[in-house]
Amino acid sequence: MITLYQFRHSAFCLKVRMALHAKKIPYRIEEVxxxxxxxxxxxISGQKQLPVIKDxxxxxxxxxSNICEYIDNKYESxxxxxxxxxxxxxxxxxxxxxxxxxASTCKKVLIKxxxxxxxxxxxxxxxxxxxxxxxVIDKLPFNNVSKLSNIVLSNKSNIDLQNILEALSKSLxxxxxxxxxxxxxxxxxxxxxxxxxxxxxSSGPILAGEGCQEFINNPYLENIFQWRxxxxxxIFSAKSQKI
Ligand SMILES: N[C@@H](CCC(=O)N[C@@H](CS)C(=O)NCC(=O)O)C(=O)O
Numbered sequence: 001m002i003t004l005y006q007f008r009h010s011a012f013c014l015k016v017r018m019a020l021h022a023k024k025i026p027y028r029i030e031e032v033x034x035x036x037x038x039x040x041x042x043x044i045s046g047q048k049q050l051p052v053i054k055d056x057x058x059x060x061x062x063x064x065s066n067i068c069e070y071i072d073n074k075y076e077s078x079x080x081x082x083x084x085x086x087x088x089x090x091x092x093x094x095x096x097x098x099x100x101x102x103a104s105t106c107k108k109v110l111i112k113x114x115x116x117x118x119x120x121x122x123x124x125x126x127x128x129x130x131x132x133x134x135x136v137i138d139k140l141p142f143n144n145v146s147k148l149s150n151i152v153l154s155n156k157s158n159i160d161l162q163n164i165l166e167a168l169s170k171s172l173x174x175x176x177x178x179x180x181x182x183x184x185x186x187x188x189x190x191x192x193x194x195x196x197x198x199x200x201x202s203s204g205p206i207l208a209g210e211g212c213q214e215f216i217n218n219p220y221l222e223n224i225f226q227w228r229x230x231x232x233x234x235i236f237s238a239k240s241q242k243i
Pocket of ligand 1: 007010011012013038048049050051062063064065099
């Protein structure tokens with residue numbers, strides 16, 4: 001059985017979980033501790049980032065795009081990469097944008113939001129942290145450094161991201177999927193990165209619905225967050241294959 005090494009709230013790890021569920025591939029999760037846990041990841045994969053999977057023949061694959069392509073080639077069910085060349089090109093272009101520009105801006109948006117919002121900050125602390133420490137983090141005076149967050153995130157990147165997401169949101173009003181008529185890697189890649197702007201149900205009750213108020217309260221993005229929620233339900237509601 002496949003083992004997925006992951007950080008619980010990483011958008012790239014969510015992308016791989018969504019792909020595994022969409023293809024109905026059974027898997028088990030190994031939660032990795034940031035820092036110390038990455039030593040083992042480096043030893044098995046030659047790099048320290050997650051997600052990484054170990055296949056049932058002990059083959060190790062890193063990088064969410066490599067993993068998704070690998071499982072899509074290996075398992076025939078519910079193909080995530082379209083066969084049609086134009087649809088394939090479009091879905092890979094969207095995946096690449098989601099994994100790079102979108103991912104990097106969403107991460108900065110989340111850091112900015114966490115600096116400004118104590119509730120989000122403490123919700124992001126790992127579940128196994130003692131509540132006394134969570135309480136301290138909650139009260140740290142981050143307000144004074146919140147001006148820093150404008151340096152972290154440029155206004156242009158923020159506006160560019162909102163504009164593209166608003167356009168996607170509009171295009172999804174009467175459409176279930178971004179490319180063609182079936183679920184593809186494009187849908188999964190965008191939905192996974194959206195989790196950093198507004199955490200989905202699958203992030204658990206403490207984080208679900210939390211995120212960046214500027215994006216959450218943007219009425220033009222309401223549809224894309226609804227689309228993401230529907231997609232998660234479609235993918236995760238089938239009998240779970242996570243062991
Ligand atoms: N291109 C990689 C990016 C993976 C990535 O950025 N992973 C982050 C977690 S979201 C990570 O492992 N960060 C820890 C580190 O860089 O040490 C992919 O698609 O998997």
